[in-house]
Amino acid sequence: MGPVSTRQPNAGLGQLFRESGWTMRQFAQAVNRLGTEIGSPLKYQQASVHQWLSGHLPREAVRPLILEALARRLNRPVTREEAGFPAVSESSEQSTTVEQLIDLGRQDMDPSRRKILAAGMYLAALSVPAFSALAGVASAADRDRLTRPSGRIGSGEVETVRRMTDKIAEILDELGGGHARPMAAAFLVNTVAGYLHADASEKVHRDMLSAASDLTYLTGWMAMYERAHGLGQTYYLRALDLARESSDQLTYSRTLRGMSLQASHLRHGQKALEYADSAAEAAPQASPRLTAFLRGQQAHASAMVGDRRGAMQRLKEAESALSQADSRRDAVGGYDQAAFLFHLSHVHYETRDIENSIKALRRSIRVMSPLERQGRLHAHAVLAQRQHEIGHLEESCTSWERFLDDYEALSTARGDEHFDKLRALNAPRQSPVARRLQDRIHAVAKLKAA
Incomplete structure (x- = not known):
């Protein structure tokens, strides 16, 4: 008779497995995915x-x-302890937000590390506390730890960071995130980190934290658009940390809205709504434009979870707020009529009114700024897919042609994702429009491979 095993069953993992309702095969498949x-x-x-x-x-x-896998199934965070896994060994001293940001940006600057970073896992069950629960948490001791003598900065350096952030946003729109994000990461590490460690008045230091949060949010946005969702989420979390430490409710709110958009793109509807609602709660005194920005995302997320009435109410609130906004639109996280119509299109699509979704998308593209090539590229690709879905094949081909007009000039993983979908489509060769599109696809594929 062989030796008796002394290994004990993992009770914690067993309990989670029972809660999941999975079979063992389904559990394995979820981990494999x-x-x-x-x-x-x-x-x-x-x-x-x-x-x-x-x-x-x-x-x-x-x-x-x-x-x-368990967290996504159970729709809540699952800890190592709960699953019966040993804790990860950690340093006795927690790194500061700035140190974490420097480490993240430095790795993102390194081409040999960028692919590894991009493969980071998106955490669907991540919980983010409301701003009100965090306000005032950054103590004087926290600030002393962040601020080390390395020259002295003033409002001019804050303005430098804000202007550079606007320029990077312009490059994102005109050339794509593939070019803009490495610049943002390098600027964070080589310039902004030094400013955050520098001596400064209390007001300037808080303003610099706020400006750094804006840039970090934009970098996360670009990572999300480049399909590096785990990396984008990490940048967003660092942006939240910086916004909290600067007591900047508006940037905190805007970042949560970006996290909602990311969750909606990944089809995590309930999480998208949770982030969107938290974003709205974090900015009760938001400007009309930001209010419209937040309500539009709440509308999309509400439609995703089947709340059509709530979605339409949020759209009305977004439209009303946008009508009261001044003419200035922020380069980072701005919201305008084109963005509102894009949200309207999403709500129609989620409620399976595809015809009206297409009409709203067309209107969105018509009022979009000529400088927003990245947004126009995405909109034409989405429009083409929805037209194809309801059998408007020649119109779909025309929209794909317009997508290719921008795709040829942009470096964007989101564009690559759309292009892959385009190449997988089976368009009828008897249509002259479809034949012309196929020829164009082959030409663009060669251009991108060169």
Whole structure:
């Protein structure tokens, strides 16, 4: 008779498994999907899950995937302790927000590290506290730890960061995130970090934290658009930290709205609504334009979870707020008539009114600034896919042609994603418009591969 195993079943993981309602095979498949999502395909089967439940520890690299799979299934964060996994060893001193930002930006600047960073996992069950729960948390001791003598800065340096952020936003619109994000990361590390460590008055230091938060938010936005969703989420979290430390409710709110947009893109509707509502709560005294910005995202997220009445009410509030906004539109996180119509299109689409969704998208493109090439590229691709969905094939081909006009000149992973979908479509060759599009696809593919 062989030796009796002394390994104890993992009670914590077993409880989570029962809550999930999965079979062992479904559990394994969920973990495998996350491996594919971060670029590390896995081939676990039900026997592996049986081993985990029996007390065998999965590989360290796989444990976060197991926790995230369960978190997405249960729609709440799942900790290592809860799952019966040992804690990760941590340094006795927690790094400051600025140190974390420097480390993140430095890795993002390094081409050899960028691919690894981009493969980071998006955490769908991440909880973010409301701003009111954090206000005033940054104590004098926190600020002393952040501020170290490295020259003295004033309002001029704050203005430099804000102007550079606006310029990077312009480059994003005109040339794409593939060119703009490395510039943002380099500026964060080489310039902004030094300003954050410099001696400054209390007001200037807070203003610099706020300006740095804006730039970090924009960098996260670009990472999201480049399909590096885990990286984008990490930048967003650093932007929230900086906004909290500067007591900047508006940037905190805008960042949460960006996180809602990211969640909606990844089809996490309930999380998108949670972030959108938190964003609105964080900025009760927002300007009319920002109010419209927030209500529009709440409308989209509400439609995603089946609340059509709530979505239409939020759209009315967004339209009303936008009508009261002044003529100035911020370069970072701005909101205008084109953005409102894009939200209207999303709400119609989520409620399966595809015809009106297409009409709203067309109107959005018509009023879009000629400088917003990135936004126009995305809008034409979405329009083409929705036209194809309801059988308007020649109109879809025409929209794809307009997408290609911008795609040829932009460096954008979001554009690459749309182009991959375009190449996978089967358009009828008997149509002259479809034949012309196919010829154009081959030409653009060669251009991008060169």
